[in-house]
Amino acid sequence: MALREYELMYIVRPTVAEDALPASIERVDSIISGLGGEVAENNPWGKRRLAYPIEKFEEGYYVVSKIRMEPERTRELESQLAISEDVIRHILVV
Numbered sequence: 491m492a493l494r495e496y497e498l499m500y501i502v503r504p505t506v507a508e509d510a511l512p513a514s515i516e517r518v519d520s521i522i523s524g525l526g527g528e529v530a531e532n533n534p535w536g537k538r539r540l541a542y543p544i545e546k547f548e549e550g551y552y553v554v555s556k557i558r559m560e561p562e563r564t565r566e567l568e569s570q571l572a573i574s575e576d577v578i579r580h581i582l583v584v
Contacts, residue, residue, distance in 0.1 A: 496584055500518065
């Protein structure tokens, strides 16, 4: 099956120390590679204020990743991100 390109934007909870953020990004990358996907690029935007509180947090670390993955595996990726301890919100766009 051919890999399709996606853009994944996710927000890491602000309680993660700034020096531990690369480890959180690496955990998300390993989820993607574990599902047969590839991470082409990671672009951390840093800590930003949220438009509205999520889980009582008003800030979070935004990360935008360009990934390639089989379309059939995207649901599994989204379900794993939903139960991730570090990720409080995500969106996957074609």
